[in-house]
Amino acid sequence: MALLEVRELEKSFGGVAAIADLSFAVEEGGIYAVIGPNGAGKTTLFNMLSGVYVPTDGAIEFDGGSLVGLAPHRIAGQGISRTFQNLQIFFNMTVLENVMVGCHLRTRTGLYRAALRLPGVVREEHQVRDWALEALTLCGLEHIADRPADALPYGELKRVEIARALAANPRLLLMDEPAAGLNDTETVELRELIRRIGESGITVLLVEHNMGLVMEISDTVLVLDYGSRLAEGTTTEIQNDPKVIAAYLGGEVQYAVQ
Amino acid sequence: MKRLRGFFAFAVLVALMPVLFPDNYFVTVVGVTIGFNIVLAVALNLFIGYAGQISLGHAAFFGMGAYASAILTTRYGWNPWPAMGAGLVAVYIIATLISRPILKLKGHYLAMATLGFGIIVNIIMVQTVDWTGGPDGMSGIPGLEIFGWAVDTDLRWYAVISVVMLLTVLLSLNIIDSRAGRALRAVHGSDIAAQTMGIDTARTKSQIFVLSACLASFVGSLFAHQQNFISPVSFDFFVSIEIVTMVVLGGMASTFGAAFGAIVLTLLPQVLVVFEDYEVLIFGTILMSIMIFLPQGLFVGLINGGTSLLRRLRHRETPAQAGAEN
Numbered sequence: 001m002a003l004l005e006v007r008e009l010e011k012s013f014g015g016v017a018a019i020a021d022l023s024f025a026v027e028e029g030g031i032y033a034v035i036g037p038n039g040a041g042k043t044t045l046f047n048m049l050s051g052v053y054v055p056t057d058g059a060i061e062f063d064g065g066s067l068v069g070l071a072p073h074r075i076a077g078q079g080i081s082r083t084f085q086n087l088q089i090f091f092n093m094t095v096l097e098n099v100m101v102g103c104h105l106r107t108r109t110g111l112y113r114a115a116l117r118l119p120g121v122v123r124e125e126h127q128v129r130d131w132a133l134e135a136l137t138l139c140g141l142e143h144i145a146d147r148p149a150d151a152l153p154y155g156e157l158k159r160v161e162i163a164r165a166l167a168a169n170p171r172l173l174l175m176d177e178p179a180a181g182l183n184d185t186e187t188v189e190l191r192e193l194i195r196r197i198g199e200s201g202i203t204v205l206l207v208e209h210n211m212g213l214v215m216e217i218s219d220t221v222l223v224l225d226y227g228s229r230l231a232e233g234t235t236t237e238i239q240n241d242p243k244v245i246a247a248y249l250g251g252e253v254q255y256a257v258q
Numbered sequence: 259m260k261r262l263r264g265f266f267a268f269a270v271l272v273a274l275m276p277v278l279f280p281d282n283y284f285v286t287v288v289g290v291t292i293g294f295n296i297v298l299a300v301a302l303n304l305f306i307g308y309a310g311q312i313s314l315g316h317a318a319f320f321g322m323g324a325y326a327s328a329i330l331t332t333r334y335g336w337n338p339w340p341a342m343g344a345g346l347v348a349v350y351i352i353a354t355l356i357s358r359p360i361l362k363l364k365g366h367y368l369a370m371a372t373l374g375f376g377i378i379v380n381i382i383m384v385q386t387v388d389w390t391g392g393p394d395g396m397s398g399i400p401g402l403e404i405f406g407w408a409v410d411t412d413l414r415w416y417a418v419i420s421v422v423m424l425l426t427v428l429l430s431l432n433i434i435d436s437r438a439g440r441a442l443r444a445v446h447g448s449d450i451a452a453q454t455m456g457i458d459t460a461r462t463k464s465q466i467f468v469l470s471a472c473l474a475s476f477v478g479s480l481f482a483h484q485q486n487f488i489s490p491v492s493f494d495f496f497v498s499i500e501i502v503t504m505v506v507l508g509g510m511a512s513t514f515g516a517a518f519g520a521i522v523l524t525l526l527p528q529v530l531v532v533f534e535d536y537e538v539l540i541f542g543t544i545l546m547s548i549m550i551f552l553p554q555g556l557f558v559g560l561i562n563g564g565t566s567l568l569r570r571l572r573h574r575e576t577p578a579q580a581g582a583e584n
Contacts, residue, residue, distance in 0.1 A: 050454055076456035088454075090447030092511065093440070101444045105456035107437050111465050114436035115429045121436060128437065168455060 001064065003028040003203055004049075004172060009058035011044055011227075018044040019227040022058070026172075026205055026220075031198045033206045033214045036224030037247065042207040043085060045224070046176050049205075050082045051075040062172070077105055081170035083161040085177045085207075089149050095160055096145040099132040102167030106131065135167040139193060155186045162193065172203045179210040191217055215239065223247070264514060265424075265431060272420050276413060286412035288528055290484060293419035294477050295520035297426045299504040301473035303516035304430055305466050307505055308439065310446030311361065312369045314498050315376025319471040321383060321493025322349050323478025328396045328488055329389055338402055342479040346472055353471035357464040376498050383490040395489025402483040415484050422480065426473060430513040442466055443511070507548060509555025518557035 002025035011019040019041045026032045034042050047053040049060060051072035060067040067075055081102070090098050107128055109121050136142045139159045144152065149160065158178060165173055178194070179187050187210065194217055198204050208214050214221060214235070221238045223230040231241045238244055275285045302316050326345025330336040336344075360371045383390050390396060402409045402418070409418050433439045441462050444452035452459050482488050500523065508519025526544065530537045552559030 052450065052454075071458075072450070072453035073456050073458045076454055082454050084451065088448040088451035090444050090451065092443055092447045097440060097443075101440050101452070101455050101457070104437065104441060104444075109437040111433065111438040111469060114438040115433050115469075117432045117436075125436065164451075164455065 002026060003063060004205070005059075005061045006049075007059040007061075009045075009048065009060065010056045011041075011048060011053060012056050017227055019048070019055075022224075022227065022229055024222050024229065024232060026203060028171075028203055029198075029201065030219040031194065031204045031206060031217050033208060033218035033221045034224060035208060035211070035214055035221060036230070039226075040224040041227040042224060043176060044227075046082065046174055046207060049075075049174060050080065076168065079169075079171035080174065081165040081168040081172070082174035083158075083165050083176055083178060085180060087154075087157050087161060089157050089160060091148075091150040093149055094145070095141060095147050095149055095152070096129070096132055096136065098149055098160055099135050099163045099167045100128050102135065102164040103128045103131050105168055131169075132163075132167050135163040138166060138196065139163040140189070155182055158182065158186075158190075159193070162197075166197065166202075170202060172205060173197060175204060175206045175208075177207055177209060179208055179213050187213060261435060262428075262431065265428060268427065268514070268517075269424050272424065276416060284525075284528070286416045288524065290412070290415050290419050292521055292524045293416070293423040294481055295501070295504060295524050296423045296517045297477045298474055298501045299508070299516040299520040300426050300430050300513055301470040302501050303505045303510070303513065304433065304442065305470045306502065307510040307512065307516065308434060308446060309442040309463055309466050311463060311467070312365070312502075313372040313467070313470075314369050314495075314502065315372040315374070315379070316470070316474055316501050317493045317495070317497035318376040318379035319349050319353065319474040320478040320481070320497070321379060321488075321490070322352070323475030324482040324488045324493065325383060325390055325396075325478075326475070327479040327482045328399045331400050332396060332398055333389070338400060338479075338483055342476070345475050345479050349471050349475035350468060353468040354464070357467045358460065361460065361463045361467060373495070373498075376495055380490055380494045383493065390490070393490060395487060395491075397487040399482050399486045399488065401486065402480070409483075419480065419484070422477065427513055427517060434513065438462075446511075503545070507545065507556055509558030512555065512558050515555050515557035519555070522556060 004026040006025070007023050009019055009022040010017065022045070034045065036042055044053065048055050049067070051067065051070050051074070055068055058068075062078055062080065065078070067078070090101060093101070107124050109124055114121055133142060133145065136145055139162055141156065141159055141163055144156065149157065152160070158181070162175070162178065175194070179190055182190060191213055194204060194206070198217070206214070206218065218235055220232065221235055222232045223238060223241075223244050225247045230247055231238060231244050233241070275289065276282075279285045298316065298320060302313065305311050305313060323342070323345040326348055327338060327341045330341035330344060331338055356375060360368065360375070363371050384393050386392075404418070409415055433442075441452065441457045444455065444457055445459050445462055449459055452462075478493075481492075504519035504523045505516045506519070507523060508517065509515030526541060527537065530540055533540050548556055554562070
């Protein structure tokens with residue numbers, strides 16, 4: 001059974017369909033990429049998967065259970081973590097604290113236990129610190145753990161978000177355009193990082209514009225166009241698909257040739 | 259115990275004040291007022307400074323605690339302690355009930371809603387004359403006794419309020435430095451990211467609002483027993499604004515900042531009395547200047563300024579060493 005299954009998904013904003021009749025399945029393990037031109041509905045799809053938007057129609061199933069209508073924090077509780085296209089960093093905290101927030105679901109201390117600092121709380125703090133440092137090390141950020149997040153350059157902030165999402169120990173990681181705004185060196189580092197994440201057993205669902213990156217690391221690629229599925233397959237199949245080429249080069253070209 | 263170094267230094271200072279300045283009006287009488295205000299400011303800071311929300315009606319909870327104690331002890335002859343407990347339970351329930359619908363609002367709308375709540379509660383205090391004595395207030399509220407030890411002098415009240423105040427500061431420091439505290443700050447930093455990290459943001463906001471309200475209710479009860487007299491004026495809109503001002507003045511999202519703001523805002527009018535007619539004018543000018551020149555707050559601003567000055571001085575003495583540090 002697929003880890004994530006989307007069936008006949010639909011989302012309209014004021015009568016305009018951003019996603020229409022979309023079905024696909026993501027198998028456990030590996031890297032699954034969603035590509036498509038601007039406005040194809042990629043971010044809308046992500047927002048539905050993470051509970052930010054409620055679908056107009058259709059089903060989203062994760063590990064056999066429905067995600068439709070669940071609040072974002074409940075979906076996170078199922079083992080789905082995400083990063084954002086436009087950064088959503090906690091700028092009022094240090095890098096380490098940002099990532100420690102990622103461990104929220106792995107720990108239990110509530111407000112009143114924390115206020116009284118009962119014995120278990122200190123032990124949990126140490127554990128959370130270790131988990132967070134582990135995630136930071138994986139993302140190559142351990143040397144700036146104690147820096148305030150608002151003092152970091154863009155490229156590092158993007159990795160802080162990934163570290164924070166990883167600290168939640170997710171089964172499925174949703175990455176919304178992780179390479180956007182990165183330079184070539186940073187993109188290479190990111191590619192290696194995503195590979196390591198995939199190898200560690202976390203299923204990665206990636207939305208990305210950088211074709212080079214997608215073609216190098218993805219196991220399966222889904223192409224969206226106008227909110228619907230244009231093609232799905234391995235990177236080689238996608239690269240040779242005439243419909244995909246037409247969508248990317250522009251429909252007129254294809255008609256002109258015909 | 260590096261984490262609590264600042265707290266212990268503060269506790270020692272509070273304990274030494276009456277020893278260093280015995281029988282001093284500013285320590286025992288004004289000191290008690292400062293203690294009340296620190297609790298109110300530190301508790302509200304959790305909600306506005308850390309969680310990034312706003313409440314312009316917090317004096318209402320302070321007043322509910324005070325009136326619960328006053329009414330139950332004078333009209334029904336209750337012992338002050340169960341009366342205080344009843345006030346706490348009532349505030350807990352009311353704060354919980356209003357928190358969910360009110361905290362769905364954000365920014366200006368939340369400010370308006372809490373403002374409205376505070377005003378309604380104050381109107382009830384003024385209008386239900388049979389219970390509260392109306393605008394004339396209630397007198398004859400009994401003092402407090404702790405296991406037979408009567409809190410009947412200014413110095414004893416200073417001791418009691420200081421302990422309550424220090425415990426509140428400790429509680430706030432403990433919360434901030436934990437999973438729950440990070441959740442609060444995450445709500446402030448990015449609500450949507452907090453949710454996708456599994457934080458129930460509605461519950462987080464509601465919980466801290468209720469805790470903050472209960473602390474206000476608790477010191478409200480103490481206030482009633484210490485003053486032996488209360489009237490609606492002590493819990494009106496201007497008091498709510500004053501508590502918010504303490505938090506902002508001292509420095510948002512800093513426990514000691516809120517405490518410092520409470521100290522400054524309580525002492526300043528007392529000191530400025532010498533300027534007589536110009537008192538309010540100078541008070542306003544000082545507040546404006548602080549916000550213009552130290553927008554991050556007095557405490558946070560002074561600390562940051564102090565450390566950067568220190569670094570610059572050290573840099574001049576041993577430039578190589580300071581360079582290595584960075």
